[in-house]
Amino acid sequence: xxxxxxxxxxxxxxxxxxxxxxxxxxxxxxxxxxxxxxxxxxxxxxxxxxxxxxxxxxxxxxxxxxxxxxxxxxxxxxxxxxxxxxxxxxxxxxxxxxxxxxxxxxxxxxxxxxxxxxxxxxxxxxxxxxxxxxxxxx
Amino acid sequence: xxxxxxxxxxxxxxxxxxxxxxxxxxxxxxxxxxxxxxxxxxxxxxxxxxxxxxxxxxxxxxxxxxxxxxxxxxxxxxxxxxxxxxxxxxxxxxxxxxxxxxxxxxxxxxxxxxxxxxxxxxxxxxxxxxxxxxxxxxxxxxxxxxxxxxxxxxxxxxxxxxxxxxxxxxxxxxxxxxxxxxxxxxxxxxxxxxxxxxxxxxxxxxxxxxxxxxxxxxxxxxxxxxxxxxxxxxxxxxxxxxxxxxxxxxxxxxxxxxxxxxxxxxxxxxxxxxxxxxxxxxxxxxxxxxxxxxxxxxxxxxxxxxxxxxxxxxxxxxxxxxxxxxxxxxxxxxxxxxxxxxxxxxxxxxxxxxxxxxxxxxxxxxxxxxxxxxxxxxxxxxxxxxxxxxxxxxxxxxxxxxxxxxxxxxxxxxxxxxxxxxxxxxxxxxxxxxxxxxxxxxxxxxxxxxxxxxxxxxxxxxxxxxxxxxxxxxxxxxxxxxxxxxxxxxxxxx
Numbered sequence: 037x038x039x040x041x042x043x044x045x046x047x048x049x050x051x052x053x054x055x056x057x058x059x060x061x062x063x064x065x066x067x068x069x070x071x072x073x074x075x076x077x078x079x080x081x082x083x084x085x086x087x088x089x090x091x092x093x094x095x096x097x098x099x100x101x102x103x104x105x106x107x108x109x110x111x112x113x114x115x116x117x118x119x120x121x122x123x124x125x126x127x128x129x130x131x132x133x134x135x136x137x138x139x140x141x142x143x144x145x146x147x148x149x150x151x152x153x154x155x156x157x158x159x160x161x162x163x164x165x166x167x168x169x170x171x172x173x174x
Numbered sequence: 175x176x177x178x179x180x181x182x183x184x185x186x187x188x189x190x191x192x193x194x195x196x197x198x199x200x201x202x203x204x205x206x207x208x209x210x211x212x213x214x215x216x217x218x219x220x221x222x223x224x225x226x227x228x229x230x231x232x233x234x235x236x237x238x239x240x241x242x243x244x245x246x247x248x249x250x251x252x253x254x255x256x257x258x259x260x261x262x263x264x265x266x267x268x269x270x271x272x273x274x275x276x277x278x279x280x281x282x283x284x285x286x287x288x289x290x291x292x293x294x295x296x297x298x299x300x301x302x303x304x305x306x307x308x309x310x311x312x313x314x315x316x317x318x319x320x321x322x323x324x325x326x327x328x329x330x331x332x333x334x335x336x337x338x339x340x341x342x343x344x345x346x347x348x349x350x351x352x353x354x355x356x357x358x359x360x361x362x363x364x365x366x367x368x369x370x371x372x373x374x375x376x377x378x379x380x381x382x383x384x385x386x387x388x389x390x391x392x393x394x395x396x397x398x399x400x401x402x403x404x405x406x407x408x409x410x411x412x413x414x415x416x417x418x419x420x421x422x423x424x425x426x427x428x429x430x431x432x433x434x435x436x437x438x439x440x441x442x443x444x445x446x447x448x449x450x451x452x453x454x455x456x457x458x459x460x461x462x463x464x465x466x467x468x469x470x471x472x473x474x475x476x477x478x479x480x481x482x483x484x485x486x487x488x489x490x491x492x493x494x495x496x497x498x499x500x501x502x503x504x505x506x507x508x509x510x511x512x513x514x515x516x517x518x519x520x521x522x523x524x525x526x527x528x529x530x531x532x533x534x535x536x537x538x539x540x541x542x543x544x545x546x547x548x549x550x551x552x553x554x555x556x557x558x559x560x561x562x563x564x565x566x567x568x569x570x571x572x573x574x575x576x577x578x579x580x581x582x583x584x585x586x587x588x589x590x591x592x593x594x595x596x597x598x599x600x601x602x603x604x605x606x607x608x609x610x611x612x613x614x615x616x617x618x619x620x621x622x623x624x625x626x627x628x629x630x631x632x633x634x635x636x637x638x639x640x641x642x643x644x645x646x647x648x649x650x651x652x653x654x655x656x657x658x659x660x661x662x663x664x665x666x667x668x
Contacts, residue, residue, distance in 0.1 A: 088552045
């Protein structure tokens with residue numbers, strides 16, 4: 037389905053490994069972290085494990101045959117880093133309320149929250165984007 | 175005074191008796207052969223129940239004679255306390271009757287005469303005049319003598335019905351007998367007449383009540399239309415009418431507001447559809463038709479915006495489809511129509527399409543199906559999560575549990591909004607795929623489809639039960655689609 041423990045190698049949480057410093061505090065600012073993580077996979081979803089809308093968006097991509105990389109921000113090695121990133125994402129998509137997640141990146145570029153993703157799917161721009169990013173081959 | 179024709183003698187001489195329009199008193203009058211015009215005298219006292227008075231008079235006479243209590247009849251309608259003399263029988267009467275006598279005009283108003291027993295007045299007054307010592311005959315002012323004669327004649331009639339006496343002389347005699355506190359107990363006919371009086375009094379009161387109620391309804395209706403006008407005005411001024419209390423407390427104010435706005439939206443919908451129809455018929459240029467089509471899209475944008483606002487306050491109202499007709503509600507998906515179903519319905523209606531358009535439509539159908547599926551699964555997970563929260567394990571902290579559950583429930587708003595977003599995007603995409611004329615036709619089909627679905631609800635609700643009609647339709651799973659088929663021929667002209 038989708039990989040949820042993307043916090044994993046080479047980004048093992050806690051303990052002072054090199055990879056950790058990259059997003060678990062100290063290192064870069066949350067925006068940089070986000071940007072970096074988004075560029076690493078064709079489809080990146082920033083999510084919260086208990087959020088049902090996040091579940092819906094995961095189902096959407098799986099239903100299309102896409103294998104997204106999911107970062108559950110509430111399960112980050114460093115909870116503060118996770119929270120920082122959540123706030124950063126909220127600003128990126130221009131959300132006024134706390135319901136920012138899920139947020140989707142395709143091909144390293146921001147697509148947006150659920151409403152934007154759905155709109156782009158309906159107006160037919162999502163699939164070409166996915167194909168260009170190599171997430172979809174049909 | 176040999177004549178017994180009321181109209182000629184009694185009334186021609188008396189003052190307030192020239193009201194010939196009291197035909198409402200006919201029932202009683204006919205019963206006793208009275209001239210309708212004679213009933214003018216009846217309705218002078220607006221608040222006095224002469225039915226019971228008449229009873230009181232007659233029965234008092236009996237009481238005096240027999241010294242027996244006729245309580246049941248006497249006190250049926252809050253009758254008067256018995257008195258040993260005729261005078262004291264009407265402690266308050268002299269004044270009132272005096273007042274009545276001085277009233278120049280009779281109370282008309284047809285059957286809604288305020289006196290509960292207007293029809294009884296004559297007989298009771300006639301009866302009242304039986305005893306010469308009665309306050310009536312004594313206090314009667316200017317018209318008393320005339321009235322007395324008049325009533326005397328009426329008494330003749332009554333006496334006729336009473337004792338079955340024929341000629342006037344004997345009835346006079348009969349009356350004389352009664353005038354002198356006759357020793358006979360009240361015969362059957364008297365009792366019957368009293369009962370009739372009571373009945374008439376009751377009917378009259380009932381009529382009055384009904385009239386009052388009808389009056390109330392009328393006033394309410396007027397008020398309602400006034401309120402509607404005010405509402406329309408206020409709406410046009412862009413005022414936000416908040417805080418309208420829902421019907422019977424079942425609707426939240428947000429829900430009531432939405433229902434109101436939705437009703438208006440439906441009216442606007444009809445208007446837009448006739449515009450589209452007219453535009454197509456008139457073969458408007460594309461640029462002109464585009465304006466109408468875009469207006470229709472904005473019309474839908476408006477209802478989605480409205481639902482978004484309402485979802486913040488009362489998502490249950492939207493998601494349970496209280497605002498929709500039963501047939502719509504039955505097929506409701508997440509508080510509205512299911513986009514893929516709509517497209518499925520449209521596919522056959524939109525011919526002819528280019529190949530590219532066909533692909534576009536099918537692609538749209540596919541992606542909306544995927545989106546619907548995703549949202550539905552998300553909602554399922556929400557429900558599961560909610561169940562786990564409120565159903566799971568021992569209740570360690572009830573309030574905490576409830577707080578968590580409330581938090582989860584708040585996500586419902588998000589789902590309804592995303593569903594509406596999906597619907598809105600679908601309509602916009604349709605507009606993009608189709609030409610202007612095709613889009614006009616398409617939206618007309620959509621509007622008519624939902625119109626028929628709504629009509630179906632009404633027809634269903636008013637269908638005759640216990641017929642086989644229901645069986646015919648029960649097997650059809652695509653009734654709505656089949657219903658829409660006939661419209662195809664409607665559009666082949668375009």
